[in-house]
Amino acid sequence: MKLTKQIGLFAAVAMLALACGKPSDTVEATDALEVAAGTGDTLNINPASTTISWTGYKPSGKHFGKIPATEGVLTVLGDTITGGSFTFNIVGLKIEDMPETDENYGKLYGHLQSPDFFDAANFPTAKFEITGVEPFKAGDMVTDKQEFASDNTPSTDSSLAPANPTHWISGNLTMRGTTKNIKFPAAVSLANGTLTAKAGFNIDRTAWGLMYGDESAAANKAKDQFIYNTVSLELDVTAN
Template sequence: MKQVLFPVAVIAIMASCNNAPDADKAATGDSTAAAVATGANFAIDTTSTVEWLGTKPVGQHNGTMKISSGSFAVENGNITGGSFVIDVNSLTDLDLKPEDGKEKLEGHLKSADFLDVAKYPTAKFEISSVEPLTGDSISTHKISGNLTLKDSTKNVTFPAKVTLSETEATATANFNIDRTQWGLFYGNDKSLGDKFIRPEVNIKLNIKATKQ
């Protein structure tokens, strides 16, 4: 992974670019039991974000979603568990201006074609394991957790950089997920040519938490 903890993601389901996003591919499997969170509670700052990037043959789009709540449990210098909620309705595109179709793209991503925020306004990530990672110049840990997006839950595993102090915890990650694993199939047909939307969505997590 290249940067942070999290998320959602999911939205990049819609972007475009000559190549798929350049990042580690998250391993995806069936949901598993959540880790038992023991130790001190660190509340996640709501300024934390999930960044998304999606691509197609002729371009790309990127933006953010807000993390509305969550916490980590820390014991003996290690994260033992935790979870966070993503406000999918906060999805914002960053590469377009209003006159260039910003609102139209955001509305489409929030529609039933993609995230269907009217029915599923939030997404959730719940940690199932955190393991030290060796031999990686950027990442410090391998994080696994259950990502619930719309009505599907899958376990994803990705590298992350975790930094802990007595009062603060930060986590960053940079990885790709396959949106079709969560039933997001819109535009996922190569016969569409330039309108084809790649299944890979890039997710970057930027999370900060403070001890309570």
């Protein structure tokens, strides 16, 4: 995998999970794989400019915000990425669709930190570790799958993805004590010793045990009282 002036690192693909009996717009979460051995030069992430933006959906609305990075590295040997990992602070999660002074902010933050969702008291961080990198070839596509329709249907993977991904990235994503491997296309630039990466993709939160309001219950779907299993993630990474 060659690192030219424009290379790929984090963006999006769509794969399976079920919504209303049809696959939803999420990357496939599979068993964890061996982490790529990182050899060569080390680029350290800049925590101040490295975040995960998240959006959660329900038929009656959505919430969004950011999860800050605490540490991370990419390793590069010559012009080849050989590995990398990123750690994110779940306790530091921010909600951006309402002011912190709103009483509902504290209620939502507390609920997200609770065992219904991240169980942050026991699992205060999330981690992504690169397991493989492949070229994004001509003809490769980001595939959109159908979601249960509502006024707040989740964003599609193609709308989240960068315009010109150049590589597929696979990696182990660990949340709430569960590690699953995901794979998605990505776009990155490397200039003057600084690597910047942007990406967006969807995951099925239930693969990591975040089961509250699981949309698979048909009765809740009929009442529009579920929370979509699909969560949109957008990565913004800077390393040097």
